[in-house]
Amino acid sequence: MSEEKFALPRDFAKNVFNDEVMKDRLPSDVYKELRKTIDNGEDLNEKIARAVAHAMKAWAMERGATHFSHWFQPMTGITAEKHDSFLKPEGKGGIIMRFSGKELIKGESDASSFPSGGLRATFEARGYTAWDCTSPAFLKEDTAGVTLCIPTAFCSYTGEALDEKTPLLRSMEAISKQATRIARLFGDEDVTGVSCSVGPEQEYFLIDREDYLKREDLLFTGRTLFGAMPPKTQELDDHYYGNIPERIELFMKELNEECWKLGIYAKTQHNEVAPAQHEMAPVFTTANIATDHNQLVMETMKKVAKRHGLECLLHEKPFAGVNGSGKHNNWSIVTDTGKNMLDPGKTPHENVQFMLVLAAIIKAVDENAVLLRLSASNPGNEHRLGADEAPPAIISIFLGDQLEDLVEQIIETGEATSSKQGRKLDIGVHSLPNLFLDATDRNRTSPFAFTGNKFEFRMVASSMSIAGVNTVLNTIVASVFRDMADKLEKAEDFNQAVHDLIIDTLTEHRRIIFNGNGYSEEWVKEAARRGLPNTKSMVEAIPSLIDDHTIEVFAKEKVLNRTELESRAEIQYEKYTKTINIEAKTMIDMVRRLFIPAVIKYQTVLAKAINEMESTGLELECSMQKDLLKKVSSLLAAASNQADEMENMIIDAKKLPEGKEQAEAFNTKVAPAMTELRESIDSLEVIVGRDYWPVPTYSDILFEV
Template structure:
C-alpha cells in the first residue's frame, strides 16, 4: 500500500482545487478561506461544478450537507445530482446555490428552546475552510459530503461548528493584537491547532450482540471482574494481535483516504483497549476529522466482526477512555506561539502566551470542566486512571520555578543542561523540554502545546476547543490592552507575567493529581471540584459565562441557555435508558437464570436427603443465593419506582439531580448484587457473556 498515493484521494483539497479550478477562481476561493471573507456567488457556481465533476468521476451519485447538530454526532440528508430534462431524461447538476446553502428539516434536532417543534426551517451553510470529502459505503455507494454550519431561521447556532468558527476568529483577533504590540508586522492570522488522540475499546461482535447494555448504553451495566484485568500491565504498548492489526491497517487506509493523518496506533492500558492519534491541524478541521475518526472506527470494526466502543467507561474496574485534546496556537507564517523558540524575543513572547493560558484556565476552570462533562465521563473522572474532576495545570518544575521567580521579582536560572537565553535581564533562560510528562494532570504543558486530558472519548472536541479559544481570547485581550498602552514593552511584559503568576499561580500543580492529598490541597487553594455532569452544567447559567461568550460573539445568552437545556436533557435521558436496560436485563435474564440455579440447588438437596447424604454445601449456597436474589429483586422494584418518579419531574436541573442521586445509586446497588450472583451461579446458566469473554476473545 503506497500511502502517498492514497492519502487524501477522497478529499476535495487544495491540490485538487488548484488543478480543477480556473486560476482566478482558485485565488478568490483561497482568499475567502485565508481572509475569512464572503465568497462571490459567481465563484461558488464554478467551484460547485468542479466539485461535482470530481465527485462523479469517483463514483458519487449524491451530495449532502454534512453538519454537526447538538446531538454530539453528525447529520446528513442525501440528494442526488440528477435533474430532469424536458425530454424526460436526466442530467447531473450541482449549482453554487446548492453548494452554499441547504435547508434540512430542523424540527427533530435538539434546540433547547431556540425554536418550537413546529418551526421546521433550518439552514446549513458551506464551511469552505474545511474541505469537502467523499464517503464510501460498503456496497459501493459514494456521497459527496460538504462540511457545513447549521443554524435556525433566526440565525441562532444549532450546531457545534458555528461557535467553533466564531471562537477561532476571537482568539485570532486578540492574539494578533498581542503580536502587533510586540512589533510583529508580518503575521496576519493565528489559528488554534489541535491533535485529538482517540481511545476506544473493541469487542467481538457475537458477544456484543448478546449484551443489551452494550447495545443501548455503550457500557456494561453488570459484570463481575475477570480473574485477570490490567494489573499485570502487559497490554499497554504490547504486541498487537493479528486480528487487531488487520483492523488497524484497514482503519488507517480509510482515514488516509479521507485526508486524516492517522499517525499513531497502539494497545492501551486495559485489555481490548486501543488508541489512535492523528497529526495536528486547525481546530475546525480537527473537530470535523475526529467525527470522521469515530464514524470510521465503528464502520471498519463491523467489517472485521468487531464492535468499537467509544463510551468513557465500558467496563467497571478497568481504565476508561478519553480523548486527549492537544491544543496550541500557530501563525500563518509558521510560528507556534507556545514554543519557547530560539531568540530572546520569541521566548518573551512564549512566556506572555503561557501567562494567558494560566490566567484563562484558572479564571474559567468551571467552564473547562463543563466542556468535558457527560454521563459517561462521570464514571471515569476521578478514578485512579483518569484526571480528577479538579482542573489544574502541569508546567514542569523548571518552568514553574522560572515563573515563580518572575512573580517575586527575582532573576531565575535554569537548572537544566539545555536552556535558551531570553536576553531580557528579568527573564531567565528557558529549559528545552527537560520536564517529565505528568499523566495525572488534566491540563498539561507538554513542550509546545497543552494536553487537555479530561475530554470524553465519545464527545465532539468542538465544545472543549470553543471554551479554550474563548477564555484564551479574553486573557490575550487584557494582555494586548496593557502592552498597547505601555511605554516600555520589555518592562510591561515582565509585569504581565508577574501578575499572571501572582493572581493565578494557584492553578499550577506538578504533583500526583490522583492522590487524596491533592484533593485536600486543591480545596485549600480554592479550586473547584465539580464531581458530576449535573453540577457542571450549571455553569451555563452563570453571568460570568454569559458575559464572556457574548463579549467575544461566540455564543449569545439564548444559545448558551439552549445548550444547557439540551445537555441536561441528554444527561437524564442517557441515565434513564441505562436504568431501563438494567431493569430489562435483571427481569428477563438474571433473575430467571438465578431462579433456575435455585431450583437445581433445591432439587439436589432433596435428592441428597432421600439417600441421607450431606447437603451442607448446597444449603449454604442456597442461603447465599436466595439472600442476594431477594435483595436484587428489591433493587429492581426500587429502581422501577425511582425511574417513574424521575419521568414526572419537569424541571431540568431537578431531573438531572434525581438521576444522579437516586437512579444511578439504585442501579449501582442492583449491579453489586447481580455481580455477586454471577460469581456463584453456574457458568452454563449465566445468560450473558462475562468480562472474560468480552475482554480476552479478540
C-alpha cells in the first residue's frame, strides 16, 4: 500500500513532539509542570523528566523510531548528533525498549573533538548535552529509518558554553529581563517576559549534481575557485521572480513538505537575482526555535536536492561575478501580552515607549558596530561584505522617511509633533484599486533596516547559524535597556527623564542613521567623516570579540564570560585560517593536476597545426596561431609560477604562531595570491577550446538546471 499523500493542515508538524502532542500524551499534572519550565524557566525535576521521556519514546516508536539523539549545535556552524537505540538487555537474552528521564535530560560527547578555542584539551574530553525543553523534540525520517532528535545545549565539564545554543538562550533571558523592566515602566504591569522573534530568509543556489561532482573546488570548498564569466548572467534581471523551472518547483514542493512535517513555517519561495539562485522565507517564531528550524532547513535543502539530482550550494559566493547569497535576519521583540515593542503605531510621534526602544537599538548598534559585523561574518561572506555587493561592510541603520523625520524633530526641537503618513497611490487604471502606500520606502542597500515593525539585518552569511547574530543583538540591546531602566527607575520625574534620555541618546548616536545608497562611494567617504568603522575583513573584526567593552557587556548580561569570548575569538581565527588554507591548496591541486595538463594538450595540438602549416609553406598564414600559442604559454607559465609562490606563502604562514598572526598572513598574503592565480586560469578558460577544458564552466553550471 502506497504512503498517504502529504496534506495541509493535517500533516503540519506531524513529526514534532509539540504542545498539542504533549497535552494529549502527558498526565495533566506533568504537562502543567513542564509548561512552567518552558514558559517561566522553572527547574525541571527528575520525576517530570521520566514521565516526559516515557511519552516521548512511545510516540516516537509508534512512528517507527528505534534510536534517539541529543541534537546540538557545536561551534562548527552545523549540527551534530550521536544516535543511541532504545534497546536495553532484558536479562534473559531478550530486550526491552527503554528511554529514561536521565537519558532525556543529559548526554555526553567528546568535547575536545569539537572547536573549543582552547577550553578543552585532547586529554580533557568530557562534555555534556542538556535538554532544551523550550525547543520541541522532532523525528528525522530518511531511507535509513526514523530517529528521535532532542534539541540540546552543549557545555564543557567545567561549565563553559561550547555551542551556539547556550549563549543564545542566555541572551534571550537577558533581553527578556531588561525589556520587561522597560515595558513595566510604561505601565504594562501584566508583562512577565519578552521574547525576541526572528524570521530568517534563506538564499541558496541549485545546480546539477553531475556538474557539482566534476568540480573539485565545489566539492572541497563549496564555491568555484575558478571560472570565467559567461556571455550572460543576471544583467537582464530576467531570473529574479521569474517563472520557476519545473524541476526546481518539484524540489521546492518536497522541501516545503519536509519542512512542514517538522513544524517549520515555510512560507515564501521564488527565484533570486542570480541565475540558479533561489530563496525560501519562513514565518517568524521565537529566536531559539527559529535558529533550530533554520539549521534544519539548510540540512533539508541539501538532502532533498540530492533526491532530485541537484546540489544545494549554501556558500555565500559560489560563483564570482554574480550575486552571492545572504540570510536576512528579521528581528523584533514581543511581550508575553502580545505587544510588539517595535511597532510604532499609526502615530509614532505619540508613542514614547517605541521612541525609547528605537533610541536604545540605535545606541546599541552604534556602540557595537564592528562586533555586529563580525557576528554576520564567515570566510565565505568576505566576498560579499565590502566587495561592492549587498550589504556594505559599514554598519548603518535605515529608518525610513517617517522615523528619520521624527528623529530630526526630536533632536532639533526637543519633541516630535507629527508623523509622516502613507498616501494613496493612483495607478491611473480605473479597473485597478488605489493602493495605500507605507509611510516609507525600503532600502535594500542598508545592513540594518527598519521595515515597519522589525529590523532586518541583511549582512548575515547564508551558510551560518543565526544563533550568533541574535545572541549579539539580544545582548547589546539588553545592555542598553538595563542602563536606561536603571536611570528611569530612579527618576523623580519619569516623563521628563524619558524625554531627556531619548533626546540625548538620539543626538549622541545619530551618526549611525543613513537612508541613502549604501553601495555608493560617496557613502564610504561620508561614513569616514562621521567616524563609522569600515571593517573590510573578518580578521580585522575578530578583536571586537575580546575588547573591554564587549567583555563588560557580555559579562554583565551573563551571556558569555571573558574565557568564553576569548575561546570564540581563537575559533574565528582558526576557522578563517583553515578555510583559506583549504581553498588555496585546492587551487594549487586543480592547477597542477587539471588545468596545466589540459592546456598542454591544447598547446600540443596548436603547435602541431603550426608545424604542419609551416611544412607546407604557409608560415606567413599561421601568425595568428603563433600569437595564440604564445599567449597561452605565457598565461600557463604565470599560473604555474603563481601556484608555486602561493604554496611557499602557505608554508611561511603556517610557521607563524596559530591564531591572529596566521589568520592575518592568510588574509593579507595568501588570499590576494589566490585572486591572481584565478585571473590567469580564467584568462586561459576563454582562450582554450571547450573540448579541452577539464571542468564544467559557468555556462554549463548556471544555465543547465
